[in-house]
Amino acid sequence: MRKNYLSMIVTLLLLAGVACDRxxxxxxxxxxxxxxxxxxxxxxxxxxxxxxxxxxxxxxxxxxxxxxxxxxxxxxxxxxxxxxxxxxxxxxxxxxxxxxxxxxxxxxxxQRLTPDSTTHYRLPVVFHVLYNKEGNKKQNVIEGHLATLIEGVNDVYARCGAYLGVEFVMAAEDPDGNLLAEPGVDRHRINLTSINSSAFMGYGREPKKYCEYMWDPNRYVNIFVYTFEDKGILGISHFPYVVKPHSLEGLTELEYDADWSELPWPQCVSINNEYIYSHEEYYTMTDVVNTLAHELGHFLGLRHAFSEDPETYDRDICLDSDFCTDTPTYNKVAYDKFMQGCMTSGGSVDDNEKQLLVMRENCETGEEFRSTNIMDYAYTEANRFTPQQAARIRYVLEHSPYIPGPKMRLPEQKPTTKAARTNTYKLVTFE
Ligand SMILES: [Zn+2]
The missing domain is CATH 2.60.40.10 (Immunoglobulins)
Incomplete structure (x- = not known):
């Protein structure tokens, strides 16, 4: 037997010699x-x-x-x-x-990955910085600052008290596969000194106007940074979709997984560059990071933790409107009145009042609770997601089109261009 093996090896070596003979x-x-x-x-x-x-x-x-x-x-x-x-x-x-x-x-x-509950999502992010004056550091944001903000958001999400399995990474490549000199940042000079953020998001007369700047939303989370016409708005985000037969309460269902080029507006988050850095004692780096974490929460399917009518956005009501029963709700209008009563004419509050203002009253039960939810704002710790919020984010990651990462879909459900005509896109945004 041994002899037979040897002869086989010799034969193989001879064959190899033939194959590689110069x-x-x-x-x-x-x-x-x-x-x-x-x-x-x-x-x-x-x-x-x-x-x-x-x-x-x-x-x-x-x-x-x-x-x-x-x-x-x-x-x-x-x-x-x-x-x-x-x-x-x-x-x-x-x-x-x-x-x-x-x-x-x-x-x-x-092959493509089919996600399960253990899949860790690494979502490439691109910040499209739209500036008018190149030398203005608020508009043409300082190199490295946006990466620092994303690190901050990852930290908030990792410590939020619920497992999300998501991490944002500054995109390494542009859509054509070219390495980005500045990862995750795409800069454009524009002729406008400010942009109406509602029009940008699709409410204007030319909804597709800003789509040219969007990169494939199935590969990138698109975040636009520009000067908002409305100086009071910090950020605004689109809400995600689901494609039939998948559904999730509160999300618009599309008939088909249509090609992203058919989208009627840029599926994105917009951030006002007025609030891109900290500002004396009024707006800290934590606030800047929390605003981005909050807007990305909307982008991943979360509504506000407080009461808000889903159609009219009326906040002078008591309604558990976020589809998560583990987030206590409260009347935002009543809270805002209380907050204004605590403020001096200069708009500041002292430390004792801050301790009062971080508390909310559950309008359904009358109980007091501390505001810790990332989907709340004003005086809040803004560092928590509940298990039901985490479950919503996971569902969106696993099923929603126009958000990067592997999806659960049937083999025949491939994006198609003709499908856009059948889809009814609904413009849903949150500030
Ligand atoms: Zn919001």
């Missing part, structure tokens, strides 16, 4: 086909059979050979990034002899 006609080939990769594969072993010098290049950054030049027969490792996008993807590896006379290509296919 004296023969130039020969260059991939040694074997590569099966479809799974979403979490991290490395691919590629065999190259050759008797000449060669180069190996990939057309996608997620599929990156460790060697790009070599000679004769070699094994090459190819680093594969986990596929946390929404679709199966493919890359082409091109193997060429150094004189260019021989060229072989191989398509590498990687």
């Amino acid at each position: 004296n023969e006609e130039p020969r260059l080939a991939f040694a074997r086909m590569v099966p479809t990769l799974s979403p979490n594969d991290t490395v691919l072993h590629l065999g190259i059979e050759s008797n000449t010098d060669w180069t190996l290049v990939s057309d996608e950054s997620w599929c990156s050979p460790s060697l790009t030049v070599g000679y004769e027969c070699m094994e090459v490792q190819v680093a594969i990034a986990a596929n946390d996008g929404q679709d199966e993807r493919s890359a082409t590896l091109t193997l060429s002899s150094s004189d260019g006379g021989l060229v072989q290509t191989m398509q590498i296919v990687q």
Whole structure:
């Protein structure tokens, strides 16, 4: 038996020698086909059979050979990034002899991930900074500041008391796959000194006007930073959608998963650059981070924790309007009156009054409670999500179109352009 093995090895070596002999006609080939990769594969072993010098290049950054030049027969490792996008993807590896006379290509296919309750979402973020004066640091935000804000939001979300499984990351690449010199930031000079934020979000006469700045919302969370015409608004966000047969109370249901280019307005968050930095004692860095955390909460499907009529936005009511029964509700108009009564004419309050103002009265039960919810504002600790809020965010991450990350959808539910005509998009925003 042993003799038989030896003869097999000798035969294999002879075959290999034939395949890689430099004296023969130039020969260059991939040694074997590569099966479809799974979403979490991290490395691919590629065999190259050759008797000449060669180069190996990939057309996608997620599929990156460790060697790009070599000679004769070699094994090459190819680093594969986990596929946390929404679709199966493919890359082409091109193997060429150094004189260019021989060229072989191989398509590498990687399956898409189907999420479950343990999936960790890393959502690429792009801040589109729309400025009028390049030298104005409020408009043309200082490099590094927006990344600091995102770190702050991740910290708030990680310590919010409920498991969300979501992390925002500054986008590394633009939609064409070019590495961004400043990750997660896209700057544009505009001719306007301020923009009406409602019109920007789609309420204006030209709703598609600002869509040109949006990057594919299935790959990026789009956050626009500009000077709001209405100086009193800190930020405003679109609410997500779900696609039939999936549904979630309070979210607009679309008939089809339509291609994002058909969207009637930029699906995004807008932040007023007036509040992009801290401002003396009135507005701290924590406040700046909390505003972004709050707007992203809306973007991921959360309504305000206080009472708010879903249609008219009337707040002088008592209604558990956020579809989460574990968030106590209160009358915002009554609270605002109380808050104004505590303020001096200069608009400030002392430390004792702050302790009073962080308390709310549950309008359904009359009980007092401390405001800790990220979806509340005014005097609040703004550092908590409840389990039901976390469950809503998870559902949106797993099902909503126009939000990055892997989705639970049937194989036949692929985005389609014709579907937009059937969809009824409803403009729902929250400040
Ligand atoms: Zn809000």
